[in-house]
Amino acid sequence: MRFATITSPHTERPNSVTWTMLWVLIALIPGTIAMTWYFGWGTLINIVFASVVAVTSEALVLKMRGRNPIPEIKDLSAVVTAVLFALAVPPLLPWWLTVIGMVFAIIVVKQLYGGIGYNPFNPAMAAYVLLLVSYPIPMTSWVPPEMLNQHALSFSQTLTLIFTGSLPAGLTWDALSMATPLDVMRTQLDLNFTLGEIKNSPLWGDFGGLGWEWVGNWYLLGGLLLLYKRIISWHIPVAMIGALVVIAMLFHIIDQDAHPFALFHVFSGGTILGAFFIATDPVSACTTKKGQLIYGASIGVLIYIIRTWGGYPDAVAFSVLLLNMAAPTIDYYTQPRVFGHERSSHD
Amino acid sequence: MHKATSVSNRKLFHFHGGLHLPDNKSQSTGDPVRKAPIPARLIVPLQQHIGEIAEPLVTVGERVLKGQLIARAQGYISAPVHAPTSGTVADIAEHLIPHPSGLTGLCVVIDSDCRDEWIDLPEPLTSYHNSDPAELRERIRQSGIVGLGGAAFPTSVKINPGPETWIKTLIINGAECEPYITCDDMLMREHPQRIISGIEILMHLLKPERVLVGIEDNKPEAIGAMREAAASSGLTGLEVVPIPTLYPSGGEKQLIRVLTGKEVPSGAIPAKIGIVCHNVGTAAAIADAVLEGKPLISRLVTVTGEGVKTPANFEVLIGTPARNLIELAGDYTSKISKLILGGPMMGFTLNDDAAPITKAANCLLAASGHEAPDPGPATPCIRCGQCAAVCPVNLLPQQMYWYARAKDLEKTQEYHLFDCIECGCCSHVCPAHIPLVQYYRYAKTESWAQEQEKQKAEQARKRHEVRVARLERLEAERQAKLRMKKEALAKKPAAKKSNDADGADPKKAAIEAAMKRAAEKKAKLTEQGVAPQNTENLTPAQQAKIDQAETRRKASHSATTVTDTTESQDG
Numbered sequence: 001m002r003f004a005t006i007t008s009p010h011t012e013r014p015n016s017v018t019w020t021m022l023w024v025l026i027a028l029i030p031g032t033i034a035m036t037w038y039f040g041w042g043t044l045i046n047i048v049f050a051s052v053v054a055v056t057s058e059a060l061v062l063k064m065r066g067r068n069p070i071p072e073i074k075d076l077s078a079v080v081t082a083v084l085f086a087l088a089v090p091p092l093l094p095w096w097l098t099v100i101g102m103v104f105a106i107i108v109v110k111q112l113y114g115g116i117g118y119n120p121f122n123p124a125m126a127a128y129v130l131l132l133v134s135y136p137i138p139m140t141s142w143v144p145p146e147m148l149n150q151h152a153l154s155f156s157q158t159l160t161l162i163f164t165g166s167l168p169a170g171l172t173w174d175a176l177s178m179a180t181p182l183d184v185m186r187t188q189l190d191l192n193f194t195l196g197e198i199k200n201s202p203l204w205g206d207f208g209g210l211g212w213e214w215v216g217n218w219y220l221l222g223g224l225l226l227l228y229k230r231i232i233s234w235h236i237p238v239a240m241i242g243a244l245v246v247i248a249m250l251f252h253i254i255d256q257d258a259h260p261f262a263l264f265h266v267f268s269g270g271t272i273l274g275a276f277f278i279a280t281d282p283v284s285a286c287t288t289k290k291g292q293l294i295y296g297a298s299i300g301v302l303i304y305i306i307r308t309w310g311g312y313p314d315a316v317a318f319s320v321l322l323l324n325m326a327a328p329t330i331d332y333y334t335q336p337r338v339f340g341h342e343r344s345s346h347d
Numbered sequence: 348m349h350k351a352t353s354v355s356n357r358k359l360f361h362f363h364g365g366l367h368l369p370d371n372k373s374q375s376t377g378d379p380v381r382k383a384p385i386p387a388r389l390i391v392p393l394q395q396h397i398g399e400i401a402e403p404l405v406t407v408g409e410r411v412l413k414g415q416l417i418a419r420a421q422g423y424i425s426a427p428v429h430a431p432t433s434g435t436v437a438d439i440a441e442h443l444i445p446h447p448s449g450l451t452g453l454c455v456v457i458d459s460d461c462r463d464e465w466i467d468l469p470e471p472l473t474s475y476h477n478s479d480p481a482e483l484r485e486r487i488r489q490s491g492i493v494g495l496g497g498a499a500f501p502t503s504v505k506i507n508p509g510p511e512t513w514i515k516t517l518i519i520n521g522a523e524c525e526p527y528i529t530c531d532d533m534l535m536r537e538h539p540q541r542i543i544s545g546i547e548i549l550m551h552l553l554k555p556e557r558v559l560v561g562i563e564d565n566k567p568e569a570i571g572a573m574r575e576a577a578a579s580s581g582l583t584g585l586e587v588v589p590i591p592t593l594y595p596s597g598g599e600k601q602l603i604r605v606l607t608g609k610e611v612p613s614g615a616i617p618a619k620i621g622i623v624c625h626n627v628g629t630a631a632a633i634a635d636a637v638l639e640g641k642p643l644i645s646r647l648v649t650v651t652g653e654g655v656k657t658p659a660n661f662e663v664l665i666g667t668p669a670r671n672l673i674e675l676a677g678d679y680t681s682k683i684s685k686l687i688l689g690g691p692m693m694g695f696t697l698n699d700d701a702a703p704i705t706k707a708a709n710c711l712l713a714a715s716g717h718e719a720p721d722p723g724p725a726t727p728c729i730r731c732g733q734c735a736a737v738c739p740v741n742l743l744p745q746q747m748y749w750y751a752r753a754k755d756l757e758k759t760q761e762y763h764l765f766d767c768i769e770c771g772c773c774s775h776v777c778p779a780h781i782p783l784v785q786y787y788r789y790a791k792t793e794s795w796a797q798e799q800e801k802q803k804a805e806q807a808r809k810r811h812e813v814r815v816a817r818l819e820r821l822e823a824e825r826q827a828k829l830r831m832k833k834e835a836l837a838k839k840p841a842a843k844k845s846n847d848a849d850g851a852d853p854k855k856a857a858i859e860a861a862m863k864r865a866a867e868k869k870a871k872l873t874e875q876g877v878a879p880q881n882t883e884n885l886t887p888a889q890q891a892k893i894d895q896a897e898t899r900r901k902a903s904h905s906a907t908t909v910t911d912t913t914e915s916q917d918g
């Protein structure tokens with residue numbers, strides 16, 4: 001009898017890219033629910049809309065490149081990009097900004113570099129930065145968290161606002177929107193208020209912005225799920241948050257009035273989302289374990305530097321993109337010691 | 348006296364990565380080992396070992412007896428081959444052999460006469476304790492014993508580490524870490540005393556301080572039987588050590604690490620750090636050769652998988668076609684999809700069950716489509732690092748893959764390609780289903796080919812230089828002679844009575860010296876001129892070679908799966 005030949009190993013493969021991405025999406029559910037709870041329907045609408053745009057763009061560009069789009073769409077990586085983007089942007093972001101962001105992320109950042117696996121930059125973060133630089137006002141107009149919001153919008157009001165830009169009768173943008181705690185902190189500190197004074201505002205919770213501080217916990221929950229499922233390893237998140245805490249603590253000790261304490265940084269902005277879901281994007285991150293520690297810690301330090309002295313209130317996206325650039329070099333110099341060798345060849 | 352009965356509390360060590368795999372061993376351990384009947388026709392390959400092929404000593408039509416030497420070892424790293432049964436040599440020809448690429452090899456085909464008549468065997472060396480170790484080694488060498496764990500390296504080489512090397516630890520490998528395979532397990536359960544006898548012989552030869560028998564803890568019966576046999580042998584320094592079940596702990600370097608905490612340096616053999624490692628089956632074969640005079644003509648083979656009706660272990664004569672074993676195991680089931688020689692992780696698929704069993708064949712896995720599914724198209728690497736996390740050698744498989752794919756062989760070597768043991772852990776976990784190991788095999792083969800090409804070119808260059816220099820010298824000499832003749836002729840009439848030899852000698856010497864200088868200078872120039880030219884020629888030549896190999900590869904079916912699937916995905 002004759003048989004087909006293939007090469008070893010001859011086993012049922014336990015992992016697949018689709019499952020990996022699916023687990024990331026599952027791990028984002030708690031955070032998504034929390035975002036919707038505190039900031040209204042906008043996030044959810046953005047997630048669905050961004051996903052549709054991302055998948056459509058990917059299908060189109062693959063068709064144009066003369067390839068069957070089905071396998072690559074099935075890997076769900078475009079959906080992950082869309083969801084991360086939608087979670088990072090303000091919930092009431094006008095629809096056309098989402099379109100620009102997704103088209104840029106999928107077509108330019110991902111497919112023009114060769115598709116999944118070849119993009120040196122994290123597509124969601126590249127899109128975020130592009131929009132932040134080009135349209136700073138809508139990209140920083142957040143809604144207040146649920147407990148401070150006197151004008152919570154209904155689902156259909158949110159939908160109308162995102163897609164037509166028309167506000168419910170009698171409301172103005174000013175009444176609807178509010179700067180993020182990081183933003184407030186920055187502006188107030190720049191105006192020479194002390195931390196004590198700033199924290200007296202009703203915007204403040206136990207250790208971060210009211211509402212904001214809790215979203216991070218839900219992201220953390222999802223992150224732990226990814227760690228448990230071994231979709232990600234602990235190196236990047238731990239190094240990133242660890243470095244941020246250490247440097248924030250140092251400065252807080254030096255000058256308590258000018259530098260908020262460490263937990264504020266951890267639970268504000270996109271720190272936790274970034275640590276577990278964005279910086280860990282395997283394609284654009286470091287791949288060696290030692291490299292991942294350096295990569296994560298550098299992102300943590302950069303976040304602090306940009307938040308404290310840079311021109312933008314949040315810094316996760318910038319920091320991640322900067323380190324994306326350095327990742328191949330870091331990888332090269334952090335090769336592990338191979339079995340039977342004295343030490344790695346680049347130590 | 349320290350006896351090996353106590354529960355082992357030996358400190359064990361870890362290696363990086365590894366996999367917990369479903370072991371699928373119980374299917375084939377239900378029944379005792381059965382003796383496979385003598386097949387009507389045996390196909391005995393002459394190269395069943397690593398090293399030089401054996402040289403046939405019989406002719407077609409000749410009658411051979413069981414155990415008769417039919418091919419002798421050629422060179423130090425080689426092994427002789429013996430007739431597995433009595434009968435007539437029907438043919439000595441190329442025949443399909445078990446090979447990853449379905450190649451043929453020179454085989455002695457024997458038609459059995461069903462009498463199974465032994466040749467006069469050499470004297471048993473029962474009192475080997477008093478005999479010369481050299482005699483023992485010669486016996487083992489003449490018996491055609493090779494490593495039976497799968498590598499088939501000639502055992503005689505491994506038991507002769509040389510006078511400067513002191514073997515402190517002898518390791519006996521009973522780990523059998525690959526799923527499905529149980530022949531070592533069954534051997535340890537049923538014939539532990541044979542293994543122990545073999546160990547005793549090895550101890551006599553190598554004089555180790557301690558002997559550690561490593562067995563994965565998913566084989567409690569084997570551990571029990573081996574411990575009992577070890578205890579009753581009364582040997583000192585012998586310990587049966589259960590080790591955690593973790594693929595690939597049966598890899599030689601991994602097992603050494605687990606048992607001793609030592610790492611065999613890259614590119615070196617274990618003897619370098621005072622360790623030698625033998626498989627349990629090899630130990631038993633050594634006992635047979637020394638104590639009974641029997642050469643290696645049979646081995647245990649596991650026949651298993653959902654593709655056969657009644658999985659079991661058989662004692663099989665070397666040269667028995669795989670097809671016969673399948674029939675013994677109740678024939679194929681309707682689920683049969685692939686026939687694998689060896690285990691699922693490192694074995695290779697046979698394209699034809701007419702291929703014979705060799706000394707290296709430990710398992711015939713008739714796998715169903717569910718057990719060994721087609722891996723499906725590979726997608727681009729997402730750099731998730733799962734491969735690196737499981738690599739027992741702590742390599743970066745994703746980087747080696749990247750450069751192997753780009754055909755940057757130098758870079759793959761920088762990432763220590765040649766330390767890869769092809770265990771398959773990385774491919775197994777890769778979510779993108781990239782056949783990583785195939786890329787590494789490709790890169791290794793190409794690197795070897797290039798290395799050979801380079802050496803050839805280097806030799807050619809040297810030969811050329813020598814030839815040019817010789818020609819120049821000859822030419823110079825010829826010219827010198829010519830001139831001398833002329834001068835001699837010119838002189839003759841003028842000074843007829845002066846001594847020719849006296850007058851000519853200093854001149855001749857001067858001329859010769861000048862010629863030599865000129866020749867040397869020319870040779871030097873040629874060297875300078877030729878050398879760069881040749882190195883320049885090298886690269887395109889090599890490139891052509893690579894391209895050729897590439898086309899060949901693309902043409903062959905197995906490779907098509909790699910190149911095509913990945914390239915159509917991300918090209």
Ligand code: SF4
Pocket residue numbers: 727728729730731732733734735744745748773776777778779780781783
């Ligand atoms: S496991 Fe596969 S996809 Fe992941 S890094 Fe390794 S080669 Fe790439």
Ligand code: SF4
Pocket residue numbers: 734737738739740741742744766767768769770771772773774783784787
């Ligand atoms: S096949 Fe090679 S690279 Fe892959 S896990 Fe095994 S040793 Fe590492």
